Amino acid sequence: MNFFTPIDRFALSPAIVLALFGCAVFLFDFLVPRTPKGQRYHLAYVILGIGCTGWALFNQQAYLGEQHLPEIAAFGGALVIDRLSLFFNWIFLIASLIVSLVSYKYLETEDEHHGEYYGLILLANCGMFFLAAGTDLITLFVGLELMALCFYVLVGFLRRDQRSNEAAMKYLLLGAFSSGFLVYGFSVLYGLSGSTRLRDIALALEGRGLWDPLVFLALATTTVGLLFKIAAVPFHMWAPDAYEGAPTPITAYLSVGSKAASFAFLLRMFLGPLAASRAVWEPILIAVAVATMTIGNLAALSQTNVKRLLAYSSISHAGYILLGLIAGNPTGIQGMAVYIMVYTFMNLGAFAVLTSLRRKGIAGDDIDDLAGLMRKSPGHALLMLLFLASLAGIPPTAGFLGKYYIFLSLIETGHYVLAVVATLYVAVAIYYYFRIVRSMFVSEPADREPAASSFGLRVALGATGLATLAIGLYPEPFLRLAQISSTLVR
Numbered sequence: 001m002n003f004f005t006p007i008d009r010f011a012l013s014p015a016i017v018l019a020l021f022g023c024a025v026f027l028f029d030f031l032v033p034r035t036p037k038g039q040r041y042h043l044a045y046v047i048l049g050i051g052c053t054g055w056a057l058f059n060q061q062a063y064l065g066e067q068h069l070p071e072i073a074a075f076g077g078a079l080v081i082d083r084l085s086l087f088f089n090w091i092f093l094i095a096s097l098i099v100s101l102v103s104y105k106y107l108e109t110e111d112e113h114h115g116e117y118y119g120l121i122l123l124a125n126c127g128m129f130f131l132a133a134g135t136d137l138i139t140l141f142v143g144l145e146l147m148a149l150c151f152y153v154l155v156g157f158l159r160r161d162q163r164s165n166e167a168a169m170k171y172l173l174l175g176a177f178s179s180g181f182l183v184y185g186f187s188v189l190y191g192l193s194g195s196t197r198l199r200d201i202a203l204a205l206e207g208r209g210l211w212d213p214l215v216f217l218a219l220a221t222t223t224v225g226l227l228f229k230i231a232a233v234p235f236h237m238w239a240p241d242a243y244e245g246a247p248t249p250i251t252a253y254l255s256v257g258s259k260a261a262s263f264a265f266l267l268r269m270f271l272g273p274l275a276a277s278r279a280v281w282e283p284i285l286i287a288v289a290v291a292t293m294t295i296g297n298l299a300a301l302s303q304t305n306v307k308r309l310l311a312y313s314s315i316s317h318a319g320y321i322l323l324g325l326i327a328g329n330p331t332g333i334q335g336m337a338v339y340i341m342v343y344t345f346m347n348l349g350a351f352a353v354l355t356s357l358r359r360k361g362i363a364g365d366d367i368d369d370l371a372g373l374m375r376k377s378p379g380h381a382l383l384m385l386l387f388l389a390s391l392a393g394i395p396p397t398a399g400f401l402g403k404y405y406i407f408l409s410l411i412e413t414g415h416y417v418l419a420v421v422a423t424l425y426v427a428v429a430i431y432y433y434f435r436i437v438r439s440m441f442v443s444e445p446a447d448r449e450p451a452a453s454s455f456g457l458r459v460a461l462g463a464t465g466l467a468t469l470a471i472g473l474y475p476e477p478f479l480r481l482a483q484i485s486s487t488l489v490r
Contacts, residue, residue, distance in 0.1 A: 010063075011074035011081050013056040014089065015129045021049030022122035029115030039104070039113040043456070046100045046118040053125075054093055061086050077197055078136035087337060087481060088132035088264040091344050095257045096125045098464065101456035102352050103249040109358050110158060110247070117157060121253065124150035128261035135272075137186045137196040140265060144182075144229070147261060148175050151254055155246040167245025174228070174238045182225025188218035189273065201273035210279060219277050222269065223284065229262035230318045233291040240299075243311035244365070248358060251307055252351030255314045256344045263321060263340060267333075270325060278328070285326050290421060292319030297428040306354060307365050309432060310347070313391060316429065317343055320406055323422060327409035330483075335405030337482035342398035342471055346390040349464030353384045356457055367436055372445025381440045383465050388433040390468050393426050398471035 009016075025042065032041050060081050064072065071082035100121060107113045123146060130143025152175065156168025190196055192214055193204035208215055228235040243251045274281060296316030303309035317339075324336035356377075357369055374381040390399035403426065410419040471478050 005074075007072065008074045008079075010060070011072050011079055011133075014053045014060070015126050017049065017053045017056055018122050018126040018129065021045070021052070022119045022126060025115045025119035025122065029119075032115060039107070039115075042113075042115050042118050043100060043104050046122065047097065049122055050093055050097045050100070057086060057089055057093065075136075075139075077199065078139045079130075079133050080135045081133055084264070084267070085133040088260060088340075089129055091260050091341060092125050092128040092132070092257055095253060095260070095344055095348060096121055098348050098352070098460045099249045099253040099257075101460045102252070102348075102355050103247075104456050105454040106247060106249050106355050106358060112158060112247075114157075117154070120150045120154050124154070124253070124257065128257060128264075131261040132264040134265075135198045135268065137190065137198070137201075140268070141183065141186065143261075144265065145179065147258065148179070151250075151258060154250045155242050155254070157247055157250065161245070163245040164247070165245075167242045171238050171242045178225050178228035178235065181221045181228075185218050185220075185222030185225060188214060188221065192218065198268060198272040202275065205273055206276045210277065215277060216280065219274060219281055222274070223281065226262065226266050226269065227288060230259055230266065230321075231315050232288050232318050232322065233295045233315065236292070236295070236315045239315055240308045240311040243314070244305060244307045248307070248351055248355045248365075251310075252348050252355075255310070255351070256347050259314065259318065260340050260344065263336065267325070267336070271333075282326060282328075285322055286418065289319045289322040289326060290418070292316065292322065293422060293425045297425045297432075300432045301428070303432070304367055305365050306367055306370070306436065309367075309436075310350065313429070313433075314347070316425065317391075320403065320422060323406050323415075323418060324409055326418070327406075327413045327415060329409055329413055331405060331412055332409030334479070334482050335402065335409050338405050338479065339402035341478060341482060342390070342402045342468070345464045345467040345471070346387045346397070346399055349383065349461060349468060350387040350391065352457060352460045352464060353380050353387070356380055356453060356461075367439050368443075370436060370439050371443035373440040376445050380461075383461055384440060385437055386465055386468055388436060390472070392430045392433045394430070396469075396472045398468045398475075401472055401475050 025045065029042075032039065060072065063069075064081070064083070064086075071080050073080050100118060103117065103121075107117065127143045127145070127147030127150065130139055131147065134140040134143055152168055152172045155171050156164050158164035186196075189201050192208070193201040195201060195204070205215055224235065228238075231239040242254065246254060270281065293316050296312045296314075296319060300309050300312035300316070303312060321336050321339050324332040324339065326332070327335075354365065370384070373384070386397065390397035393399045393403040403422075407419050407422060410416070410422070
């Protein structure tokens, strides 16, 4: 019996490309000189790998359209290529490309040019692929751990930086703890159904009582593991330290790529095998979402380190995205997709500006480091203003569109109190985001040295800034993409 058919190879092709290019970086790293000029070969190679992966994803998307198929099922249903997986995999790929472009200048400043850095980015992207396309517990867990292991190393990549080492250790220990909960939940789900396929598990759980103790045990332990991955309260403790200690481009990648992949995983689980237990998990998620928005926003008020501020901001955004799942209607799921898409561009852009402020002896992480940025680098200051306004949800930026669809879904499903609470926290977010704006536009600069720049940084800033404005001003094409992905969430 042939277990690796042509359709299996076709479905797996993006992951194969990412894995081959990622491993090749490790194998040929010793051939590249440890100089900034030599490391350009690594960057060019990574861009080539991302381009080949994009071509594979494009072929899959074209095949679905030409054949009028809702999905491509591979490996007996363990892997599914549908509109949902393609939507998220495009987000992962774009995030990997932007982070790679931004990283070159940062690694040059830190004198930490190593090929394995780029290899780990590609392998983390490979893990994200399985989280978006996996429909089997084993497939999903392998993808999750591949992504997590890469991030454990990348967070601690600055080996001479004590903060980076400490952040990686905390992230590793808490990540292993959460994986234990997740595996335990998976084992209970397997025991209840006798299968690792999500569809088989869904059928098995539908035949059991709503408050069956074993179902509740599986739901509780699986939920704990998933909430940790999206940094939702009370499983958010790792995020501020990991974001602060990690290299700034990796902080951006962690806040965007890892979060988007974890939400893809969460959607597969809660709208798949756990859908029958909605009456049980919806009140839990309501409490978690409110606590996440509350702690994330209030903790951000007192932060003076921009990376920690954006970490707590990221926690609050996870709460907003969870509201779409709580609504559970097509508008809510579309709102989640839109929110994740716009969050990718505006958050990557904000961290790209922070990366441009990194110089020898100056971290560029504190709010005071941005003082007088408008006088030193007007372009960077205006872009940062755009990204912060979008994160706050101010029209006509892309961030407003994401929040609009989340709030609309809550109103459509009668969650009026949740909509009011979420709206009130927007005002809190505006306050702490505009503390940064005030520093950039009102405070006097400590020095007159302009922000660092490189071709990769300029491309990254231009692309993220353009996308943040374009999605807000002309949202129709992007809404269609998100709607296509949401129609296939079951």
